[in-house]
Amino acid sequence: MNPTFSVRATDGAARVGSLTTAHGVIDTPAFMPVGTYGTVKAMTPEELAGLGAQIILGNTFHLLLRPGPEIIAAHGGLHRFMHWPHPLLTDSGGFQVFSLRSLRRISEEGVRFRSPVDGREVRLTPEDSMDVQLALRSDIAMALDDCTPHPATEAEARASMERSMRWAARSHAHYYGAGGAAPPPGGLFGIVQGGMYLPLRLASLEALLRLPWPGLAVGGLAVGESEEERLAVLEGLVPHLPADRPRYLMGVGRPEDIVAAVLRGIDMFDCVMPTRHARNGHLFTSTGVINIRNSANAADLGPVDAACDCYTCRHFSRAYLRHLDRCNEILGARLNTIHNLHFYMELMRALRAAIAAGTLQEWSRSFLGVQNCQR
């Protein structure tokens, strides 16, 4: 079924809403932990749900290579394969393929690339991406787009965006038509491209809106642009996005980036930062990021964050976490991941509460003030 969206409250440009899918309802603004290979690294599904995750992201590129869509389809889809009964979003695979650089060839048809796993040639067209995402049976699938490099000239960004719009139309036709009379298991989101050029962004949106997408994403950000460039795109583009549909900012990001984007009307986020940072010993706290590997933590009997009530902070000291990290213990990666995901989930809860209470400006100033002090 196509996801449906309703806005429950607004505060300036920010919105609190409900996104309903076949596998459950997602409160927005929402953060989606990334489950690259059919697992959010180090976590069980029950732990993720317990932390408040209502939707997670699966990577089509990675799952296409390992274990392959046939094996996941034989399980009845990604939900059952990974034992995650709640909503799932899959990306198109395009972002990772474009990141391969030397190993890929792009044409109007799509992309061909050498698998970094076993060297075989793999084709990814808009139709291929839809077929994989349909096999995964995700609740939200993403159109395949041509990922604009950064920096790009206006001409480069235009050509890339225009190809993305042709691929978006092919994605839409295949996703909603592949099953014949049978409706797809979820809905397909379109992706606005156009690089850092606002007129191209608006042209991209206009092209997309010829088709009935249940949600729209902003792609091509979090690619190395400055904060000013990113916010300029959001401020110029988001007011033109349909208010009745969810808005997903792909690949963003740091807590302060999420707050800035929510203030400008974004509803959905994904990023590997909380999970990857955790495995590298970087932990988010109410007063900024700490590195648990720092020798100052060696004999610290206190928790990572005295203001945090996550499982890790309730039961384990900084000294213990540093010890686990030094010994490369799996439990260290687990406890750090629990802490960081809890931080992100609490951030989203606080944002939703502040929007509902009409106090988002005040809350954000306070939050960004504390976090920026620590840079």
Place this chain on the structure above:
Amino acid sequence: MNPTFSVRATDGAARVGSLTTAHGVIDTPAFMPVGTYGTVKAMTPEELAGLGAQIILGNTFHLLLRPGPEIIAAHGGLHRFMHWPHPLLTDSGGFQVFSLRSLRRISEEGVRFRSPVDGREVRLTPEDSMDVQLALRSDIAMALDDCTPHPATEAEARASMERSMRWAARSHAHYYGAGGAAPPPGGLFGIVQGGMYLPLRLASLEALLRLPWPGLAVGGLAVGESEEERLAVLEGLVPHLPADRPRYLMGVGRPEDIVAAVLRGIDMFDCVMPTRHARNGHLFTSTGVINIRNSANAADLGPVDAACDCYTCRHFSRAYLRHLDRCNEILGARLNTIHNLHFYMELMRALRAAIAAGTLQEWSRSFLGVQNCQR
């Protein structure tokens, strides 16, 4: 407090008992998962307890090197450091030090060795080992022994055993005397040595029994001897061990080895096998060990063991576990560890039930028949 032991039922030489410590009661025969660096690899304390683990083992050698006893003592001991409120046994550190071979020098005083972590020289005398174990505040500590190499001549085994007995007396005096009037937090077990020579084993036992140990261990097995040699030592020695005290066979072992030793009157076991095997993809099942990495599992939608009701088998397919293993995902190590520890805990439950019911011979024949078929 010294642990206390009571036998509730016997079946031949096998016994079902209760071992009571300051942190709780352990049903015997018991298997102790190994928590080398203050964590049973990949598991939280709650998961271990949920699997039925009533006692785990901490490694004095590893914790001495990282993070060091001072940091653990500052937390109030190993229980609090690692958030494990249940019984803990610590080994003496001797076994690992003796395994260093080229990096260690042994004298009557004790052992000096180069830390494999940072190269500094470390001393481990019986008194040092007791000081570390007292700092860890384990419920059961182990005397430091001179680990007899295998194979060893009778003269070598005798000299090593006699040194172990002198070290055992020094361990006992220091453990129970170090606190002055204050009693130690747990109790100290003596270790019978003597290699594969039964007369030396009996002489070792006689020497140990001059002191009031709350439990006795059989050391120097699981060192590369044949099954026949090991069983000959157990059959010759165990009938002479005091019936009113727990008997701990150190470092053993495979499920079939545990069954054979329980049949001969052993009460306690530890081994890294279930956890290490799990991380290497070797999984115990009711019909023998399987290797999840085998390509036959690539598209297998069934569980590891249809007869198993562990979390892993209830929710995940062999294909998913193989996929996680291939992608080196932390969740794979977790799910495999849960399964293997569940297998060991169920084995111990079944052994206790069979002893209590007086059906151990029958149960063991059936169990060993199935497991041996798979070799």
